[in-house]
Amino acid sequence: MDWWFDPARSYASNVEDGPFGAFAEGRATPETPATPGEMFLGHPVHRPFGIAAGPLPTSRHCAAAFRHGFDVSAYKTVRSRAMPAHVFPNTLAVRVDGDLAAEPGTTLVADHDLASATSISNSYGVPSRDPDEWQPDMAAAAVAAGDGQLLVGSCQGTRDGGDDHLVADYARAAGLVAETGVGAIELNLSCPNEGTGALLCFDTPLVAKVVRAVRERIGDVPLAVKIAYFRDDDALAALVRAIAPVVDAIAAVNTLPARLVDAEGRPALPGPGRDTAGVCGAAIRWAGLDMTRRLARHRERTRTEWAVIGVGGVLVAGDYEDYRAAGADAVMTATGAMRDAGLGRAVRATSTSPPRSP
Numbered sequence: 348m349d350w351w352f353d354p355a356r357s358y359a360s361n362v363e364d365g366p367f368g369a370f371a372e373g374r375a376t377p378e379t380p381a382t383p384g385e386m387f388l389g390h391p392v393h394r395p396f397g398i399a400a401g402p403l404p405t406s407r408h409c410a411a412a413f414r415h416g417f418d419v420s421a422y423k424t425v426r427s428r429a430m431p432a433h434v435f436p437n438t439l440a441v442r443v444d445g446d447l448a449a450e451p452g453t454t455l456v457a458d459h460d461l462a463s464a465t466s467i468s469n470s471y472g473v474p475s476r477d478p479d480e481w482q483p484d485m486a487a488a489a490v491a492a493g494d495g496q497l498l499v500g501s502c503q504g505t506r507d508g509g510d511d512h513l514v515a516d517y518a519r520a521a522g523l524v525a526e527t528g529v530g531a532i533e534l535n536l537s538c539p540n541e542g543t544g545a546l547l548c549f550d551t552p553l554v555a556k557v558v559r560a561v562r563e564r565i566g567d568v569p570l571a572v573k574i575a576y577f578r579d580d581d582a583l584a585a586l587v588r589a590i591a592p593v594v595d596a597i598a599a600v601n602t603l604p605a606r607l608v609d610a611e612g613r614p615a616l617p618g619p620g621r622d623t624a625g626v627c628g629a630a631i632r633w634a635g636l637d638m639t640r641r642l643a644r645h646r647e648r649t650r651t652e653w654a655v656i657g658v659g660g661v662l663v664a665g666d667y668e669d670y671r672a673a674g675a676d677a678v679m680t681a682t683g684a685m686r687d688a689g690l691g692r693a694v695r696a697t698s699t700s701p702p703r704s705p
Contacts, residue, residue, distance in 0.1 A: 349368040349369050349688065350367065350368060350461075350685055350686070351365065351366040351367050351368040351369055351370035351371065351402075351408075351411070351685070351688055352365060352366065352367075352402040352403075352404075352408070352685050353365065353367050353368075354436075354437070354438030354439075354461055354467065354685075355461070357432075357435045357437075358404075358432035358435070358437060358471055358474055359432070361404065362404050362405060362476075365404075365405070365407070365408060366407060366408050366411050368688065369415070369688035369689070370408065370411035370412070370415065370688055371411070382495075383494065383495030387419060387497065387654065387676060387677050388497070388530070388531050388569040388571075388595055388596060388654060389569060390497045390530050390531075391495055392418045392419055392495050392496065392497055393416075393418045393495040393496070393695060394416075394418050394419075394667075394694050394695055394697070395418070395419055395676060395677035395678065396417065396418060396419060396667055396677065396678050396679070396680075396691065396694045397412065397417040397418055397419035397420035397421070397497075397677075397679055397680075397691070398412050398417045398420040398421065398679060398680060398681060398684045399421055399598075399658050399679035399680065399681045400421040400422070400423055400424050400499075400501035400533060400535065400573070401421075401423055401424075401469065401471075401681045402423070402681055402684060402685050403420055403421065403422055403423055403488075404422075404423040405484055405488075406484045406485070406487035406488035406491060409422055409488035409491055409492075409498060410488065410491035412684070412691070413491055413492055413493055413496050415688055415689070415691045415692060416691030416692045416694070416695040417684060417690075417691035418495060418496045418497065418691070418695075419496070419497045419499065419677055419679070420496075420497075420498060420499065420679075421498075421499040421500070421501045421533055421679070422485050422488050422498060422499070422500050422501060422529070423501060424473050424475070424501040424502060424503055424535045424538070425475045425476070425478070425481045425485070425500070425501070425502050425520065425523075425524065426473065426475035426502065426503060426504075426505050426516075426520055427478060427504070427505065427516055427519045427520040427523060428475070428477065428478070428505065429475060429476055429477040430472070430473060430474050430475045430505070431472070431474055432471050432472050432474035433470055433471055433472040433474075433616075433618065433621065434617060434618050436459070436616065436617075437468070437469075437470045437471045437616075438461070438467050438468055438469070438470070438471075439457035439458060439459060439461075439467065439468045439470075439607065439615055439616070440457060440458050440459065440460050440461045440463070440464030440466075440467060441455050441456075441457045441464070441466045441467055441468055441605070441607065441626050441628070441630070442455060442456045442457065442458070442466075443455060443466050443626070443629075443630035445630070446630060446631075446632075446633045446634075447466070447603050447605060447626055447630035447631055447634075449576050449578055449603055449634060451604070452606065453604075453605045453606065454605065454606045454607075454608060455605045455606070455607055455608070455626070456607075456608060456609065456610060456615075457607040457608070457609065457615040457616075458609065458610065458615075464628070465628050465629040465630075465662065465682075465686075466626055466627065466628035466629050466630040466631070466682070467626070467627055467628050467682055467685075468607055468615075468616070468624045468625065468626060468627075469602050469624060469625040469626070469627050470616050470621055470624040470625070473503060473535070473538050478523050482523060482526065482527055483527075485498075485500055485524065485527040485529065486527040486528055488529075489527055489528045489529045489530070490528075492530070497530040497531065498529050498530055499529060499530065499531045499532070499533050499571070500524035500525075500527060500529035500531070500532050500533070501524075501532075501533045501534075501535055501573070502517075502520040502521055502523075502524045502532065502533075502534065502535065503517065503520065503534065503535040503536070503538065504516035504517035504518075504519075504520055504557070510553055510556070513547075513553075513557070514553070514556045514557050514560050515560065517534060517557045517560065517561055518557075518560040518561050518563070518564040519564075521534065521561040521564055521565050521570075522564040522565060524565075525564070525565040525566070525568050529568075530569070531568065531569035531570070531571060531595070531596075532561075532565060532568055532569070532570055532571070533570075533571040533572070533573055533596075533598065534557065534558070534561060534570070534571070534572045534573065535573050535601075536548040536554060536557075536572050536573060536574055536575075537573055537574050537575035537600075537601040538601065538625075546575050548572070548573075548574040548575050548586070549575070549577075549582070551582070551585050551586045551589050552589075554572070554586065554589065554590060555589040555590060555593075558570070558572065558590050558593045558594055559593055562593050562594075569595040569596070570593070570594050570595050570596070571594060571595060571596035571597065571598055571654075571656060572590065572594055572596075572597055572598070573597075573598040573599070573601055573656075573658075574586070574597060574598070574599050574600070574601070574638075575599070575600055575601050575602075576599070576600045576603060576631075576634045576637075576638060577638070577641075580641060583638075583641060583642075583645065584645050584648075587642070587645040587646070587649060587651075588649060591646075591649055591651040591653055592651070594653055595653055595654060596653055596654035596655070596656055596676070596677075597642055597653060597654075597655060597656065598655075598656035598657075598658055598679070599635065599638035599639070599642060599655075599656075599657070599658060599659075600631065600634050600635050600638050600658060600659045601625065601658070602625025602626055602627050602631065603625065603626050603630070603631045603634055604623050604624070604625055604626070605623065605624065605626050606622050606623050607622070607623070607624050627659075627660075627681055627682045628660055628662070628682040628683075629660045629662055629682075630660070631659045631660050632659055632660025632661070632662075632666065633660075634659055634660075635657055635658050635659025635660055635661075635670070636657070636659070636669060636670065636673050638657075638659075639655055639657040639670055639673040639674050639675045640673045640674055642655045642674070643655055643673070643674025643675075644674075654676035654677060655674055655675050655676050655677075656675065656676065656677045656678070656679060657670035657671075657673065657674075657675030657677070657678045657679070658678070658679045658680070658681075660682070660683075661678055661679070661680035661683045661690075662680070662682065662683040662686065662687070662690075663683070663690070663693070664690070664693040664694050664696070664697055666678075666680075666683070667694045667697070668697065
């Protein structure tokens with residue numbers, strides 16, 4: 348397996364020394380049509396497909412992603428202040444028989460045999476360099492986007508006090524991202540490392556405050572929010588109604604949570620608060636597709652205009668096509684891109700994007 352964001356290395360090593368493998372080779376951009384064929388968030392793109400926030404922590408990673416045909420990609424989530432990553436290891440192979448249920452408390456075995464893994468853990472926390480470091484680097488990543496490509500800057504607030512402080516810090520972080528010249532901003536409302544049952548995206552009144560404060564801070568920069576899987580469709584509908592007038596896109600899903608243990612039943616990840624981790628990859632594809640269909644239906648029912656970004660378990664070009672058919676305006680991958688640096692080229696090679704059908 349040619350991992351260019353290497354889960355066998357620490358997060359710091361990936362930031363300082365990466366990317367690795369195919370992404371480090373400087374391979375030329377794949378052949379594309381003479382002009383971008385689609386529009387996404389007001390930007391012309393060759394394909395509305397790319398890498399979700401996570402595996403692209405530097406401008407080097409972002410530039411390599413663009414060279415390999417990942418046309419809509421997200422710089423890893425940043426904060427208004429520095430934050431360390433969880434201790435190593437962070438990514439393990441997660442053994443799932445079929446689909447991972449969206450039920451709380453599911454226990455799965457995880458190990459270090461990543462070569463055969465199609466589902467993996469995400470247990471990095473939300474590390475961030477200081478804005479003095481990541482702002483100029485994100486600006487360089489935005490410049491690296493070529494014709495028909497778009498960099499999305501992902502950010503989130505840090506809860507050091509009450510709700511008002513969190514709202515203000517989301518706005519502060521988004522304002523710092525806007526200053527870098529990115530084409531769009533994504534608010535991370537669903538990081539699995541920030542707790543699972545009490546994710547911000549499930550608190551609709553607070554989310555509404557956050558997106559309004561961010562919109563006031565960033566002006567007309569396209570704004571997306573990334574949410575988790577909603578088991579309750581009425582709650583999802585309420586969230587859509589509350590934020591649709593403010594946001595330009597909703598992305599789903601982030602991960603699904605599971606309790607990870609080793610073969611002896613002991614916690615698979617070291618340190619307090621890490622018994623439960625987010626799981627990415629093939630086991631959550633069903634959840635991403637389900638949320639895409641439901642978001643598309645809610646968009647139609649509310650007669651509002653915003654984009655659906657489908658995320659979860661996209662490992663081959665056919666998964667991209669399935670998401671587009673389900674109603675996604677754009678599709679992003681993380682595990683799939685980490686496993687296969689050629690996935691962007693494979694999606695670029697598709698003759699046309701399937702029509703959207705909620």
